Amino acid sequence: MRLDKTIRQRLAVRADVTDYVRIIARPCRNAARHGFGKSRFSSPKDKFRLLYLAxxxxxxxxxxxxxxxxxxxxxxxxxxxxFDRYSIAAVRNPGPLFLLDLRYEGANLLGVSTDAVRARAQASGRRLSQVIYDRTDFDGILYMSFITAPPPASRRIAP
Structure with missing residues (x-):
């Protein structure tokens, strides 16, 4: 997978994640670290851990x-x-994070399958995140939830 440097620079954003939130299972709420998971952008080589924020x-x-x-x-x-089995936490970060913005056309511009950010199957997202971790200095990926994201204006259905 090749991630063109010019396109990466175009998709690079600094994002202040102060007051972003995450839901945590209550038994884990005091744990400083979690193990390696198997989610959309988890490392297929177990080289890094993730923090998903909303x-x-x-x-x-x-x-x-x-x-x-x-x-x-x-x-x-x-x-x-x-619901009582979970806690919600607001996140504070001392400064903005350096993120690859894949919320809109970013995957297409990079020549990456849109499955990486939109499909239920998560293998392509894991491969992408491993390449980003191995070859770039991004802190993470900014992407849209495929569950709550509104459809693009051109695809909205009028009432």
Whole structure:
């Protein structure tokens, strides 16, 4: 996978993540570190750990608790007891993070499969994040939740 330097520079952003949030399972809330996970951008070589953040509580809940649980189900209920198993934390960072912005056309511009940032299958996202970790100095990736992101204006359906 080749990530063109000029395009990387075009997609580079400094992002202040102060007050971004994450949902944490209560048994883990005091843990300083977690093991290597298997999520969209986790290292296939277990070379780095991730911290997923959301700009708002709705997205954090959708990504952490809801995910695909209602697919093919008529009843869509989450009981309070399940929410009680989680905590929400606001994040503070001393300065902006240096991120690769893949929220919009970034994957296409880099010649990376859009599956890396949009598909349920996560293998291509893991490969991409490993290349970013190995070959660049980015702190991470800025991308849109595929669960809560609104469709692009050109694809919205009028009422």
């Amino acid at each position: 700009q708002d509580p709705m997205t954090a809940v959708a990504e952490t608790i809801v995910r695909d649980r209602f697919q093919d189900r008529a009843e869509r209920v989450i009981f309070q007891e399940e």
